[in-house]
Amino acid sequence: MDPTLTMFISLIATSGVFTVFLCMYAYIKRKETPSAYTFVIYTATQAIYIFAHAFEMSSDTIAEVKKWTMLEYIGIGAAPAIGLLIVMQYVGMNLTRTRVAALFVIPAITLVMVITNDYHHLFYKDMYFRENTPFLTTDIVIGQYYIVHGAYIFGCMLAAVVLLLRRWRQTKKAYRLQLVTLIMGQFMPMTGAFVYLMGLTPYGIDPVPMILCITSAMYIWAIVSTKMLTIIPIAKDRIFESMREGAIVLDFADRLVDTNGVITVMFPGFTTDMLGLTLDEIWIRLSGEPFPVARLEDGVQEEFSWRSAEGRECFYQIRSSVVRGRNGEPIGSLLMVIDVTEQKLLQDQLEQLAYYDGLTKLLNRSEFLRRSKMILEEDSSKQLTTCILLFDIDHFKHINDTYGHDVGDLAIQHVVKVSRRVEADAPGALIARYGGEEFVIALPDCSLDKAALLAEQIRAQLAAKEMNGSYGSIAITASFGLTQSSQRGESLQMLLKHADIALYQAKRAGRNQVRLYDGPLESPLDTPR
CATH class of the missing domain: 3.30.450.20 (PAS domain)
Structure with missing residues (x-):
């Protein structure tokens, strides 16, 4: 074998060894390396290309050259596309399966065209050994599809270089060394392929396999010094969009x-x-x-x-x-x-359960007591009066016994609908369901006369409007007990007791009326609801 040829084949074999080492390293580090499997396939296809080219150069018949060329194009066709894929992953581009598959349409067609070239000669029209060279060197007469294949390879490598260059300003200094390595890994083979196609290489030898020896050495150095495969910067827009x-x-x-x-x-x-x-x-x-x-x-x-x-x-x-x-x-x-939204709705649901009555949607007893104490304290500090109005539905037990508890619930809701009109006439009023059929209203900064007028309005509206439904018409009335705070500083419990006494006085007097507290009742328990 010619010494010059031996030197070239040795360089190519060394390049192949480096590339295999990269492939094995990426596979060993696959659990801690982003896109490890892509890099494994990338280096594997490069190794196939490099070693197949070495065997091609050592062949002494055109038939053998064609055999190794078929194997060679597994790497030549796929490696640039996979290299572009690695760069796209590195810069954080969104890659769908469709986009990834589209990258390999041309390489797949190229491999088929090379294997079947003897039938159509669209890839290369002729293959022959060069004359006047110290060793056998293969040359070809290109076909139409060879131009498509060449344009695609250059396009992939150029696109990879452009994508990496565009990331230069956005890449921190700590990552620029590995960015340079990736740029050179794409730029040097592209330049070598261009020089080869221009016919400027010695003896017409393809320099790309030997250039891959340099790029592989750069990758190995970058892996050791900058942890290139294990530390990959995440693009800003990738974070932003994810x-x-x-x-x-x-x-x-x-x-x-x-x-x-x-x-x-x-x-x-x-x-x-x-x-x-x-x-x-x-x-x-x-x-x-x-x-x-x-x-x-x-x-x-x-x-x-x-x-x-x-x-x-x-x-x-x-x-x-x-x-x-x-x-x-x-x-x-x-x-x-x-x-x-979900947290807000859940919070509202919990608030409804904690603070409001399920049937009427009014404040429940405990929340009414808490808020009313605050109102009473505030009015007292400003020397204002607070009124407490307590009322319940007359003969409610009779409604339940005669029509059933479902109609009883409707009666409660009917009373609530009418009584809530007080909110428009008394801003700040608190209305709550105090018991089964009993309700309470706290009126801040309110005179006794105004509170009595509001109570009378509610009573009259209830008495005037019957409740109608499939059960017929039911007259709903209510009895009211009213009291007012004074300068003596009564507690809320005391005011509620006074309002309760006034309510029972209204019951004793015949129901469906408003009574103001005017003193204790001897035996309020003797009066039925």
């Missing part, structure tokens, strides 16, 4: 600079087409009103609601943080928008 929360980036004038896809899902119509508009201008387009939350300070959070196109009310928590420039100066703000 966040579960909505993100809105504003400049110092509250104009939209950027947003992620989650915001579009939360608020359909909020898109990057609105870049440059202020948040208020965007919100006016979406809802007809300015943004419901004022400009937030750094670290502050607030909640707001949004009604979707389907009419569903959603609740969001918004958190603000300052975006600073290189010198630390504030240049804008980042708004994180979190969907808290």
Whole structure:
């Protein structure tokens, strides 16, 4: 064998050994290496290409050359596409199965065209040994499809280089060394292939397998010194788009600079087409009103609601943080928008269970007592009077016994519907279900005369409006007991007791009337409801 040929084959074999080492290393580190299996396949296809090329160069017949060429194109066709795939994963591009499969359509066709070339000669029209060379060197006359294949290979490697160069400014200095390694790993083979196709290499030898020896050595060095395969920077936009929360980036004038896809899902119509508009201008387009939350300070959070196109009310928590420039100066703000609808609904449900009566939706007894104590203390500190109105449905037991408990529940709801009208005439009034058919109203900063008038209005409206249904018509009346706080500083318990006494006085007097507390009752338990 010619010494020059031996030297070339030795270099190529060394390149193959380095590449196999890379393949084995990536496989061993597959559990801790992002995209390890992709890199394993990449280096494996390169190794196939390199060793097949070495065997091709040592062949002394065209038939043997063709055999090794078929194997060689497993690597030549697939390696550039896989290299581009690795780069795309490195920079954080979104890769679907369809996109990945599309990368390998041309390489698959290329392999078929090479294997079947003797039948159509579309890949190379002729293959022959060069003359006047110190050793046998193969050359070809290219066919039409060879141009397609060559353009695709150059396109893959060029695209990989461009993607990596575009990441230069966004890559921290700690990662730029491995970025350079990846760029050179794509750029050097591309340059070598171009020089080969231009016919500028010695004896017409393909330099790419030997160049891969250099790139493999660079990869090995980068793996050892920069942990290239185990530490891969995650692209900013990849993080931005994979966040579960909505993100809105504003400049110092509250104009939209950027947003992620989650915001579009939360608020359909909020898109990057609105870049440059202020948040208020965007919100006016979406809802007809300015943004419901004022400009937030750094670290502050607030909640707001949004009604979707389907009419569903959603609740969001918004958190603000300052975006600073290189010198630390504030240049804008980042708004994180979190969907808290489920938590809000759960909180409302728990609040309903804790504070409200299930049948009437009025405050329950315990919550009424808690809030009324606060009202009484506040009115007392301001030397104001508080009125307590206690009332219950007349002959409620008779309604239950005659019509059933379901109709009894309807009677309670009927009384609630009428009595709630007091809220319009007495802002701040607290209405609660105090017992089975008994209700209580606390009237802050209210005179006794005004409270008596409100009570009479409720009584008269109840008496005037019968309850109608499939059960017929039922006359519903109620008896009322009213009391007022004084300067003596009565407790809430004492006022409720006084109102209860007045209520029983109304019962004794014939029901369906309002009585004011005027002193203790001798035996209130003797009067039936």
